[in-house]
Amino acid sequence: MIADLPRPDIKTLLLGIAAIGLVAGGGIWFYGDPAASGVIWTAATLPVLFALLVEIAHSLRQGEVGLDIVAALSMTAALAFGETLAAVVVALMYSGGTVLESYAEARARHEMRALLSRVPRSALRHRNGALDEVPLDQIEPGDRLLIRQGDVAPVDGNVASDRAVLDQSALTGEAMPVQLSQGDPVMSGATNAGDTFDLTATHRAEESTYAGIVRLVEAAQRSKAPMSRLADRFSLVFLLITVCIAATAWWLTGDPIRAVAVLVVATPCPLILAVPVALVAGLSRAAHYGVLIKGAKALEVLARIQTLILDKTGTLTDGRPQLVSIDTTDGFDPDEVLYLAASLDQSSKHPIAQAIVAAAKAKGASLAVPDHAAETAGEGVAGVVAGRRVIVGGADFVASRVPEDRGNGASRAVGSVVVAVAIDGRLAGRIIMADPLREGTAGFLAGVRRLGVSRILLATGDRKAVAEAVTKGLGLDGVRSDMTPDQKVLLVLSEGKDGRVMMVGDGINDAPALAAADIGVAMGARGAAASAEAADVVLLVDQLDRLLPGMEIAQHARRIALQSVYVGIGLSCAGMLAAAFGYLSPVQGALFQEVIDVAVILNALRALRIVPAGTGADQVSKAAHP
Structure with a gap:
């Protein structure tokens, strides 16, 4: 199929040759030189036919039979029996269809570029009391690496420091960062969401988790066989019907032009044109x-x-921790607890801390600048806000600093995170965060x-x-x-x-x-x-x-495409019978096919007016300009 050719400019070039040849030959024929016009029409048809034959041969080697064979037969027969005008009209229709189809199926994506761009190219390795930046392929199991805040773990390994806070959402889908202790395993591809820590490598880069994900994407895409064009599903039956009608007309009448006319009418442009037009309209x-x-x-x-x-x-x-509730103690006001906790959490880069800051700002709070903030990585932060001593963090972190906290308070729902808040030496409350359903x-x-x-x-x-x-x-x-x-x-x-x-x-x-x-x-x-x-x-x-x-748009667009296919095939079959009985010449057959093309394309363009149920113009505008 021409649509499979590697360079889209070839398809456009073939369309241009067919169009220019048809117009130039028509002008010469109008000025009284049929022989010269026939030469021009033949010259304009041959490049399209040659490219088509090459692709048919390639498809047959792969065991595929497509409707392109009918187009090749009609052009070949028309040229063989001197019906050059019919041949160039078919060439123009077919090359136009392949350009439309190519446009419809252009996939501007580079599957692996995003994955590979995220993979670290180098790492900081401890060696002889110093840090050396080395390429990933030089990292060996047992090497001690420095992972800075925001860095992506380059290889699988174990935490060598006392603790580490990692965002593993890109690997596991878990929204909440995890706190790891010394000796806990770390997957490559996880992001350091806390303070700098040391990692002891356990695998080489090519053997690590992230590299495995890259290989999985490559293997999965190779295993997904490309789907045949919708029109090709009708190809074998339609091809047999066309050849049988053309051969029967020739055998019964002895006139090969009858067979040429049948083949020209049968050129499956309603399938080649209408299907991509409907689907492109659906994409738009x-x-x-x-x-x-x-x-x-x-x-x-x-x-x-x-x-x-x-x-x-x-x-x-939603994928982002959100405020669920604030449970206070000893008469503290929930808004005050949130205000003081969020003000102090401005000094932390922890995702939960940033979510609390965002929740307070969403309520319209104008946060204060914290003083003397001291963070314990992955556990909590303490400091002074507006003259008040504030501690924010995990229950154990706050309890170790507030003796009056005996653990009474809010219960934790499955999948939620409880952040304790102490103010001026007393437990003030607990902020409940969770990742809710959309x-x-x-x-x-x-x-x-x-x-x-x-x-x-x-x-x-x-x-x-x-x-x-x-x-x-x-x-x-x-x-x-x-x-x-x-x-x-x-x-x-x-x-x-x-x-x-x-x-x-x-x-x-x-x-x-x-x-x-x-x-x-x-x-x-x-x-x-x-x-x-x-x-x-x-x-x-x-x-x-x-x-x-x-x-819904996909379903409607496909339904419209199929309608065009069925109507086009029906009209083509009627035209083939008319040509077989001598009511249509090859040129008349080509023109009749053009009428069918216009009808099915107009039907296919209805896909541009699809309005899914339950949507309106305002939603369209918002979606089109997110």
């Missing part, structure tokens, strides 16, 4: 709703999903089922208790917890045996599963760049329910 329409679908193939598969697999953190949930999650899941998804699963790296607590009452068909990236891939492949699978995620740990699924959907607004690159669909607006209009 989906973009208005904040749904970037990377190509016509992805849109067609999106229309026929049976199983949905969801990640939790950043997908089903607003409208239940409605989204109901909408997905309405659109034909029969099975919905959760796949997360979180603990079982957290996963089950978050999804309670959602009516999911299954919850899979404590999953590693390779286990997510296996789940996708296992579910794929029973139907097409869509995976939705946002972290680096989701990238391999996104690549392995029939359709991978990434939360592109705040999600990891690697997941957006590996996915087939990216939600440009950070709202999970934006996927609903994308799915």
